[in-house]
Amino acid sequence: DLFQHLHNVELARDMQGMRIRKKKRQTILPLPGSLFLKKSSGVTRIPLKSAVNGKPPALLTSFVVFQLYGLGVPLNVLEITSETAGSFRFSLQQFVKLESLTDKGGIQLADGGWLIPRNDGTAGKEEFYRALCDTTGVDPKLISEEWVYNHYRWIVWKQASMERSFPEQLGSLCLTPEQVLLQLKYRYDIEVDQSRRPALRKIMERDDTAAKTLILCVCGVVSRGSSPQKQGLGGVAAPSSDPQVENPFAVVWLTDGWYSIKAQLDGPLTSMLNRGRLPVGGKLIIHGAQLVGSQDACSPLEAPESIMLKIFANSSRRARWDAKLGFYRDPRPFLLPVSSLYNSGGPVGCVDIIILRSYPTLWMERKPEGGTVFRSGRAEEKEARRYNVHKEKAMEILFDKIQAEFEKEERDNRKPRSRRRTIGDQDIKSLQDGEELYEAVGDDPAYLEAHLTEQQAETLQNYKRLLIEKKQAELQDRYRRAVETAEDGTGSCPKRDVAPVWRLSIADFMEKPGSVYQLNIWRPPSELQSLLKEGCRYKVYNLTTTDSKKQGGNTTVQLSGTKKTQFEDLQASEELLSTYFQPRVSATFIDLQDPEFHSLCGEVDLTGYVISIIDGQGFSPAFYLTDGKQNFVKVRCFSSFAQSGLEDVIKPSVLLALSNLQLRGQATSPTPVLYAGDLTVFSTNPKEVHLQESFSQLKTLVQV
Secondary structure (H helix, E strand, C coil): CCCCCCHHHHHHHHHHHHHHHHHHCCCCCCCCCHHHHHHCCCCCCCCHHHHCCCCCCCCHHHCCHHHHHHCCCCHHHHCCCCCCHHHCCEEHHHCCCHHHHHHHCCEECHHHCEECCCCCCEECHHHHHHHHHCCCCCCHHHCCHHHHHHHHHHHHHHHHHHHHHCHHHHCCCCCCHHHHHHHHHHHHHHHHHCCCCCHHHHHHCCCCCCCCCEEEEEEEEEECCCCCCCECCCCCECCCCCCCCCCCCCEEEEECCCCEEEEECCHHHHHHHHCCCCCCCCEEEECCCEEECCCCCCCHHHCCCCCEEECCHHHEEECCCCCCCEECCCCCCCECCHHHCCCCCCEEEEEEEEEEEECCCEEEEECCCCCEEEECHHHHHHHHHHHHHHHHHHHHHHHHHHHHHHHHHHHHHCCCCCCCCCCCHHHHHHCCCHHHHHHHHCCCHHHHHCCCCHHHHHHHHHHHHHHHHHHHHHHHHHHHHHHHHHHCCCCCCCCCEEEEEEEEEEEECCCCCCCCEEEEEECCCHHHHHHCCCCCEEEEEEEEEEEEEEECCEEEEEEEEEEEEEEEEECCCHHHHHCCCCCCCECCHHHHCCCCCCCHHHEEEEEEEEEEEECCCCCCCEEEEECCCCCEEEEEECCCHHHHCCCCCCCCCCEEEEEEEEECCCCCCCCCEEEECCCCEEECCCCCHHHHHHHHHHHHHHHC
């Protein structure tokens, strides 16, 4: 071995060990390192992007090995990965003359630290641990080998990646012993002396939330979602609580440059990973991540196997290559185009929308046997009345049945009591207990009650009252249990599961005009319904996506509100809003006859007289309207008049105002056909200004 005969190396190693042991017995005062002083000096620093002339990271396929070597990037640097970086060893002969090593037994690096190589002339994480402990201002008692090994690994991977990505500018300049020890001392200054923790450490120690906006780097793949066999970050198989269960979602390693954590991807992100769109080394900007697994605070270096982040496609995007890792400067959700969202992509952080149309509240009922039914407000009122009548009758029958059973049990359990007319006065006076008095009175209360004292009579009455109350309580308890059974999903009168939902048609302000999306707000507060207006712009936080709907052959995503949904009013110029929004107008029958006629959201409002009804008792009735000028429109309903509660509204010669009629592809018939659904409003006394004007004009025209 080249160094075995060099006693200076062994001597230098022994002397370093003595210095470290001595420092452990001393009080070490903090002394900032040179890198920390430079970064905190306030002097304007050159951004990395400017330092490399704005060029993106180079692909390794752009260079051949000898070209990279000529630029100062040796072969062993090309082979460094996040898994192998921790075991990387420097060959010090590449960085210092052999004479210097043989003379001093090592090399003195930044901030005074001595790097003493192994006998083979190489230095790895163990040697850098001792070099850091030997550095001025470092207290060896405050750091562990695991802490240094962890940071050594991430520093080596980062520096190697810098050289590989920008070989022309940074080749041979980053992955050097000097730079590694400089950055180790900087991390000591930050974490130990300054007590400033990086993002993942604060999250895993439960001192900050993972839901803030984060920028993390993909540093390894645990599984791709198809195999139950899990691997550790170093490629070693890791224990699993249930190896038989396959996880359909991929698991990757993410790092903030200081520590790492596993992250479970959702379906869309798993698909991106398997298509190569989430490469190792790529950065992600993430919002709304969830920390799952162990609920106890823990150090990143002692984290249990179960702890990981859950991240979602609708709140994650690729970040720029030069984005700074860790907590993003703005912790709030970042804006995303609605068209980029996924149905199964989880929570949506933030969207910028314009409300195109606001619809009346719908009522969704979940049936006990499965399935759902949506009803308009009028149809829900009718269904609620029908249910209440049915329930009242069912409860009357149920109560009569329970009372009859209870009375029969009372008669069967009643003990026969003999007449006790021979009881003497002395015996009567000795009775003081309510139950004894009640038993003594028996079936002939008139005789004995006349001989009771006032106190005995009161005691007897109290006991009788207690018996009655006890029977009533038992009867009420039986009735309550019977009602609960009846209202159960499988009972004779199951309780209704009904929830209101407010639907809005919206446009995305980040996209070009033309696309229309749906936003559903469940159990909307009345204050919110009065605040959100058509034609206004809002920034909406904390939504989720639901199953898609096909509109015009295109599959679009639907948004739904959550308990955390918030609306922020935004200003926009009238000129810009007009490119997205058209105010409601009462459509003329002449316009509807034009095959080229289009309306916002494919819906129209109009007024007209009912002149005839087709299949009024059927499941899909229709009726004709006229505008009084010999123009006609046919309106087809998707449900019967009885189901919709319209049997008393749609009658011949009635003047109607209708909102939210659906305009579909026009048939060859000269009479336009419109469709009325759950969102269509039927009124004989409209409140909307545009319908009131049309309503009044039509009424005047007919009267003339």
